[in-house]
Amino acid sequence: TSLPAPDIAAVSAVHKTALTQGAPGALTRIDEGRTSHHVATGEADTAAHTQMDTGRRFRVGSVSKTFTAVVLLQLVAEGRVDLDAPANRYLPEPLPDDRITVRHLLSHRSGLYDYTNDMFYNTVPGFEAVRNKVFGYQELIDLSTARPLNNAPGAAYSYSNTNFVALGLLIEHVTGTPVATHYQERIVAPLRLRNTSYVHPRTSLSGSYARGYLRQDDTTLPLVDSTEQTVSWAQSAGAVISNGKDLNRFFSALLSGKLLPAEQLEDMTTMVPVTADGKQSYGLGLRGRKLSCGTTVYGHTGTVQGYYTYAFTTGDGARSMTSLANTSNNGTVNATLGATLDASFCGSGAA
Numbered sequence: 001t002s003l004p005a006p007d008i009a010a011v012s013a014v015h016k017t018a019l020t021q022g023a024p025g026a027l028t029r030i031d032e033g034r035t036s037h038h039v040a041t042g043e044a045d046t047a048a049h050t051q052m053d054t055g056r057r058f059r060v061g062s063v064s065k066t067f068t069a070v071v072l073l074q075l076v077a078e079g080r081v082d083l084d085a086p087a088n089r090y091l092p093e094p095l096p097d098d099r100i101t102v103r104h105l106l107s108h109r110s111g112l113y114d115y116t117n118d119m120f121y122n123t124v125p126g127f128e129a130v131r132n133k134v135f136g137y138q139e140l141i142d143l144s145t146a147r148p149l150n151n152a153p154g155a156a157y158s159y160s161n162t163n164f165v166a167l168g169l170l171i172e173h174v175t176g177t178p179v180a181t182h183y184q185e186r187i188v189a190p191l192r193l194r195n196t197s198y199v200h201p202r203t204s205l206s207g208s209y210a211r212g213y214l215r216q217d218d219t220t221l222p223l224v225d226s227t228e229q230t231v232s233w234a235q236s237a238g239a240v241i242s243n244g245k246d247l248n249r250f251f252s253a254l255l256s257g258k259l260l261p262a263e264q265l266e267d268m269t270t271m272v273p274v275t276a277d278g279k280q281s282y283g284l285g286l287r288g289r290k291l292s293c294g295t296t297v298y299g300h301t302g303t304v305q306g307y308y309t310y311a312f313t314t315g316d317g318a319r320s321m322t323s324l325a326n327t328s329n330n331g332t333v334n335a336t337l338g339a340t341l342d343a344s345f346c347g348s349g350a351a
């Protein structure tokens with residue numbers, strides 16, 4: 001790519017600001033060909049006072065949605081699913097509107113209500129109520145369909161975890177195979193992602209990982225260690241565990257055409273603006289961000305109790321960046337961490 005060199009000092013400054021705003025630690029890993037940049041700040045474990053390092057694994061939250069979208073789009077390429085067919089053709093129980101298509105689910109245009117709005121209205125009580133629970137996909141969909149649709153199918157973008165829970169169920173119903181197996185066989189093994197797993201409903205992380213710390217709604221109270229949970233409330237919408245090296249390899253492989261045929265990659269990267277300024281967009285399980293230097297990067301963000309993630313790559317997959325802060329329910333930290341994108345892809349010329 002003809003991108004300016006990453007501004008590593010700026011990345012480090014972003015991390016330090018995030019720590020002043022309440023994050024125990026942060027990491028950023030940038031990969032471009034054989035060149036890697038590593039920035040790690042603060043603590044991975046605040047009880048043991050273990051230092052953060054960029055190899056640590058973490059819960060990626062909604063970055064999982066891109067893994068699910070890749071599996072689904074491979075099934076489309078195999079002729080097993082039609083993007084513009086009603087999702088009800090492929091589900092064991094019907095969604096409330098036959099007009100909802102598979103593409104609507106992938107692009108958050110189905111209108112299906114996001115049950116996490118109620119589930120996590122009170123942050124810590126909501127989390128504690130589900131952290132050890134195991135949900136069935138249909139249970140989660142039923143929580144959503146107890147509420148009216150946000151919009152008529154296709155009429156608007158309204159982000160909802162329900163869409164990717166429904167896609168997980170659809171994948172398993174069509175193939176008879178768990179999503180965990182599809183992730184492993186279609187993504188993890190071919191790309192040799194040694195630090196990526198889907199262990200739902202097990203609650204523990206293996207190997208070297210960062211602990212996650214959830215901020216309470218009463219911010220004067222101490223952070224809650226939220227590392228161990230089933231993430232069953234999200235599953236195919238948010239339960240993947242990975243690290244910076246693997247997410248960079250995943251998004252680089254995706255955008256450089258190693259995971260999907262050209263037609264499906266084109267579908268996935270056909271972006272629709274989702275903010276008034278046009279700087280943020282969404283395709284199929286994929287976010288687009290137009291940065292201050294005019295470069296557009298593609299990837300996904302993640303918010304799961306104790307972990308904020310940004311994982312993005314250039315349109316050709318040549319340069320990738322993953323950033324993590326091991327806290328959540330702290331919008332200031334999340335916004336701050338997002339500045340690693342400009343530092344990593346726009347360099348010192350970043351606005």
Ligand SMILES: CC1(C)S[C@@H]2[C@H](NC(=O)CCCC[C@H](NC(=O)C[NH3+])C(=O)[O-])C(=O)N2[C@H]1C(=O)[O-]
Nearest residue numbers: 061062116120123301302303304305306328329
């Ligand atoms: C669209 C998002 C931001 S929300 C969605 C998904 N994460 C969730 O749905 C979890 C929501 C509760 C998380 C919790 N917050 C509360 O409980 C607040 N009361 C916290 O901060 O840990 C994910 O990941 N996506 C992010 C994404 O795609 O970037």
